Amino acid sequence: MASFDELKTTIRLNQLLGMWAAEKLGLTGADADNYAKACATDTIDPERNDMFGRVRADFDAAGVVQSDEQILDAMRRCKLEAGAMEPTTGGSGDAAAVMLARKLSPR
Structure with missing residues (x-):
């Protein structure tokens, strides 16, 4: 199980x-x-959390020409950026996660 x-x-x-x-x-x-936001929300849904598959299918359906390698490269760059992103204000990371979840949840 992944950590918070x-x-x-x-x-x-x-x-x-x-x-x-x-x-x-x-x-x-x-x-x-x-x-x-839908991509972010799908993170917690085990049936929809395959982002490579989602992006590949969406690109194919829309006729967007991107190789698997280009998608994987974008995923690597995004992973590096996501890992480097830290809250800039003090306080609990839990509060930030709750705010993020509220912002991402469909209404």
Whole structure:
């Protein structure tokens, strides 16, 4: 089972990957934000947490030409960025995670 910090990093990773994929899909504004949030939210759903598979399928359906290697490279870059991201304010990481979960949860 992943630690809470690992889960937060994976959520950040998937949101960053979602923003990258949204750009490639031609999504902008709220559509791009919603796509990225859906990727982040899917982190906790075992049936939908395969981000490579999701991005690959979405690209194929939209006719976006990106190789598997390009997607994997984007995933590696997003993972590095997600791991480097730390809260800039003091306080509990738990509070930040609760705020993130609230922001990402569908209403």
